[in-house]
Amino acid sequence: MTVRFIGAGPGDPELITVKGQRLLAAADTIIYAGSLVNPALLAFAKQDAVIMNSAAMTLDEVIDAIAQATAAGREVVRLHTGDPSIYGAIKEQMDALDARGISYEVVPGVSSFLAAAAALRCEYTLPEVTQTIIVTRLEGRTPVPEREKLAALASHRATMCIFLSVHMLDNVVGELIAGGYPADTPIAVVQKASWPDQKIYHGTLATIAGTVQEAGVDRTAMIVVGNCLGGGKMKTAFISVTDNGARLAADTAANLTCKLDLYAKAGREGGTEATTYESLSELVAEIYQKYNGLVFIMATGIVVRVIAPHIRDKRYDPAVVVMDEGGRHAISLLAGHLGGANELTHVVAKAAGAAPVITTATDIQQKPAPDVLAARIGLEIEPFDQLKRINAALVAGKRVVFFIDCSLPNYEHYVNLAAEQCIMLVTADDLVHTDRYDAAVVISDKELYMVKPHIFLRPATMAVGVGCRRGVSSAELFTAITDACRKIGRSVKSVGSVATTAVKDDEIGLLAMVEQMAVPFKTYSNEQLLHCIEKFGLETSAFVEEQIGVGNVCEASALLAAGTDKLLLGKTIYDKISVAIAEVKSPSLA
Ligand code: SAH
Numbered sequence: 254m255t256v257r258f259i260g261a262g263p264g265d266p267e268l269i270t271v272k273g274q275r276l277l278a279a280a281d282t283i284i285y286a287g288s289l290v291n292p293a294l295l296a297f298a299k300q301d302a303v304i305m306n307s308a309a310m311t312l313d314e315v316i317d318a319i320a321q322a323t324a325a326g327r328e329v330v331r332l333h334t335g336d337p338s339i340y341g342a343i344k345e346q347m348d349a350l351d352a353r354g355i356s357y358e359v360v361p362g363v364s365s366f367l368a369a370a371a372a373l374r375c376e377y378t379l380p381e382v383t384q385t386i387i388v389t390r391l392e393g394r395t396p397v398p399e400r401e402k403l404a405a406l407a408s409h410r411a412t413m414c415i416f417l418s419v420h421m422l423d424n425v426v427g428e429l430i431a432g433g434y435p436a437d438t439p440i441a442v443v444q445k446a447s448w449p450d451q452k453i454y455h456g457t458l459a460t461i462a463g464t465v466q467e468a469g470v471d472r473t474a475m476i477v478v479g480n481c482l483g484g485g486k487m488k489t490a491f492i493s494v495t496d497n498g499a500r501l502a503a504d505t506a507a508n509l510t511c512k513l514d515l516y517a518k519a520g521r522e523g524g525t526e527a528t529t530y531e532s533l534s535e536l537v538a539e540i541y542q543k544y545n546g547l548v549f550i551m552a553t554g555i556v557v558r559v560i561a562p563h564i565r566d567k568r569y570d571p572a573v574v575v576m577d578e579g580g581r582h583a584i585s586l587l588a589g590h591l592g593g594a595n596e597l598t599h600v601v602a603k604a605a606g607a608a609p610v611i612t613t614a615t616d617i618q619q620k621p622a623p624d625v626l627a628a629r630i631g632l633e634i635e636p637f638d639q640l641k642r643i644n645a646a647l648v649a650g651k652r653v654v655f656f657i658d659c660s661l662p663n664y665e666h667y668v669n670l671a672a673e674q675c676i677m678l679v680t681a682d683d684l685v686h687t688d689r690y691d692a693a694v695v696i697s698d699k700e701l702y703m704v705k706p707h708i709f710l711r712p713a714t715m716a717v718g719v720g721c722r723r724g725v726s727s728a729e730l731f732t733a734i735t736d737a738c739r740k741i742g743r744s745v746k747s748v749g750s751v752a753t754t755a756v757k758d759d760e761i762g763l764l765a766m767v768e769q770m771a772v773p774f775k776t777y778s779n780e781q782l783l784h785c786i787e788k789f790g791l792e793t794s795a796f797v798e799e800q801i802g803v804g805n806v807c808e809a810s811a812l813l814a815a816g817t818d819k820l821l822l823g824k825t826i827y828d829k830i831s832v833a834i835a836e837v838k839s840p841s842l843a
Contacts, residue, residue: 254323254326254356255356255358256319256330256350256355256358257280257328257329257330257358257359258331258357259337260273260333260334260335260360260364261291261294261334262362263335263363263364263367263369263446263448264445264446265368268362269297269362270362270363272360276330277294278298279299280328280330281301281302282304282305282327282328282329283298283329283330284305284306284330285304285306285307285332286332286333286341287306287308287309288334289334289473294332303322307331312345312349316346316349316350319331319350320355331343333362334365335368336362336364337362338359339364339366339388339416340417365416368447369414369441372446373453373482375477375481375483377481378412379481383480383481384411386412386414387406387412387414388416389401389406389413389415390415390416390417390418391415391424391425391428393421403428403429403432404432406432407428407429407432407433408433410433410480412479412481413429413476414476414477416475418476419442419444419470419472419474419476420472422466423735425476426458426732427726427728427729428728429458430727431727431728434458435458436458437458438458438478438479439455439479439482439483440455440456440457440458440461440478441456441476441478442454442474443475445473445474452468452470455639456638457637460635460746463739464636467700467702488513488544488546489513489597490513490516490548491506491514491515491516491548492517492547492550493516493517493578494518494521494551494555495518495521495550495578496523497523498523498551498578499523499524501550501576501578501580501605502517502527503525503527505548505576505605508603509604514528515527516530516536518533533555533559534559537559537560537563538563542563546571546572546573547573547574549573549574549576550575550577551575552577553584556573556575556586557586560587570588574594574601576601576607581608583602583607583608583610584598585597585598595611598610622643623643623710624640626670626694627710629670630712631713631840632696632710632712633710633711634709635708635711635746636708639708640708642692642706643694652689652692653690653694654683654690654694655678655679655693656680656683656693657671657696658695658697658698658699659681661697661698661712662712662836662838662840663840667696679693690705691706692706693706693708694708695710696709698712698714698744699742700742709744709746711744711746712840713837714836715738715743715747715748715815715834715835716748716750716751716775716812716834716835716836716837717734717814718751718752718753718806718810718813718835719733719734719753719806719831719832720797720806721760721763725830726762729762729827729828729829730762730763733828733830733832734748734751734770734832737825737832737833737834738834741834743821745770750772750774751774752774752776752810752811752813753774754778754801754803755779756779756802757776775810777810777813779801779803781809782805782809782810783803785809785812786803786804786805789809789818791805792804792808807824808820808823808824811835814835815838817836820834820835822834
C-alpha cells in the first residue's frame, strides 16, 4: 500500500489536480489538514471513507493512523493545503514512514502563492522588471536562517511571496524597507485566494499595514511585493532628429533614473551612443506601443503628424512629450493624466532644465483630476496607485465626489480653491450615503474608514520630533513614526517634516528615513531646544539630558519644526526611539 501525500490546492476545490482528485476518490482513509484544506474537497471521497482532521492530531498520532490503515490494506491519502512541499511539514512524516518501511508518493498541488498571482492577475516574472520569485516567510516559531532574513532577501528587489506572516505585517514592511525596497513599492495582500470569500488589498509599503489592519486580516493571507504589481518606473524612449537633439536627449537621460532608450536619426547621433533609425515614421510605428512614454526632441508639428496614425485611446496611448532641441520647453502632448504625460513632462523638464508646458491643468470633464489638484496645493496622494482608478472613474462619467475635512487648518483655502475649480463639495453626512456616489476624493489628514473606492489627498499638517539612540535603522524609525501617527488617527503622509537635535544630524538611519519619506529634515541646537523646553514648560528626562545635553528632544524639536504650541502626541517611547507630533498651524500651500 502506497500512502499518497496530495496537494489539495489553495482552496477552490477545482484546483486540485486530476490525479489528486482521482486518488482522493479512491481512498479508504483520508487525513486532511483541517485548518486550511477546503472541506468541500471531501465531497470527492467515497461514502464509507474514514476521514480524519489532522489539525487536532500530533505527528505521532498521524503516523500511527497511517500505519494502522496501511496495515489493514487500506488506501491512505494525506491531504495537504496548496503544495505539500511548501511549509507543509511533510519531511517529518516521510521520515517517519521511511523508518517504518511504509512507501509513499507525493502528488503536487497549486500553491497559494500561485493562486495569489491569479487573483492579482499579475505576472511574477515580468520582463525588464524581475525574473525571480522569492518564496519566504518571516520568522515565527520556526526560525529562519540569518542569511535569509527578509531584509537580506529584499535587497534583490525580486518578486516576493511571503507566507505565514500577515499578522506581523508591520515587521514585514519594516524589513523590506530596511532591505532596500522604496516605500512606494507596490504590495498586495491576498486573503483566502481562490476561496469564495477571497479578498485583495493593494497598497504600497508605506500604506499597506494600515489598510490591512483596518480590514482586520490576520491569517490565511499571502503577501506579494514587488514592481511586477505595477507602479515600477516607466519605460521611456527619447527620439531625436538632429545632432543637438541627440546630445540633449543623452544629457537629459543622464539626469533621470527611469529606464530609457535613446533613438537618433542615422548620421545625426551627435556623438552619442543612441540606437539609430532611418525613417522616423517607421520607427514610431514600431515603438509606439512598446513604451509607456515617448519623448520627442523636435518640432511639435512633426510629432503630431508622425503619431497621428497610431493614436487610439487615452487609456492605451503612451505618454507623449515634446521638447525643443534647445531644451527650453517640454510639452505634455498626449495622455496627460492616464498615460502620465504630465508627470513625465515635469520629470523630463526638471532633468533638462526646461519649462514644463501642461495644458490639461484644469479638468477632466469639468472636474479636476485629483493629481492635478494635489500638485496645485502641495498635497500627498494616498494611495498613489489608486489614482488611475479614480481618474478612470472621472473619465467614465462616474459619480466622483470631493470632500474636505473641515478640521483642517487650511479648510477655507481648500474650499475657495474648490469653488474656483467648479468642484461641488459633499459633507461628511453625504459621504455616509455610499449609494449616492461611486468614488470619493478626500482631503484630510485623518485615517478615515471608507467603503467606496477613494483616494486621500494629504496636507502636511504635522511635524514629527524624534529622539533616538545611535544606530537605529530607518525601518525602525519609519515604523515608530507610522505607529505614532496611527495613535492619533492621522496618516503618515501628512507628516510635513521630521526634526531632531543637531547632535543627530549625521545619524544614518534618520537620514535614510527622511529620504524615504521625502520630507524636510530639520535639526535644532541645544540652545534652541532649551529655549523651547522652558517656554512651554516641557518635561525633561535626566537620562536624555546626560546623553544629549538637553532633557527633551522629541517634543521640543516637533514644536520648533511646527512653529506652534500644540502637541498632538506627547513623547511616546518605542524601543530605541521617542516620537512626538506637533500640529502645523498653517501648512504651506504650493
Ligand atoms: N502548502 C501551502 C502553504 C501552507 S502554510 C501552500 O503551498 O500554499 C500556510 C500559509 O499559506 C498561510 O499562512 C498563508 O500565508 C498561505 N495560504 C494558504 N492558503 C492560502 C490562500 N488560499 N490564500 C492566501 N494565502 C494562503
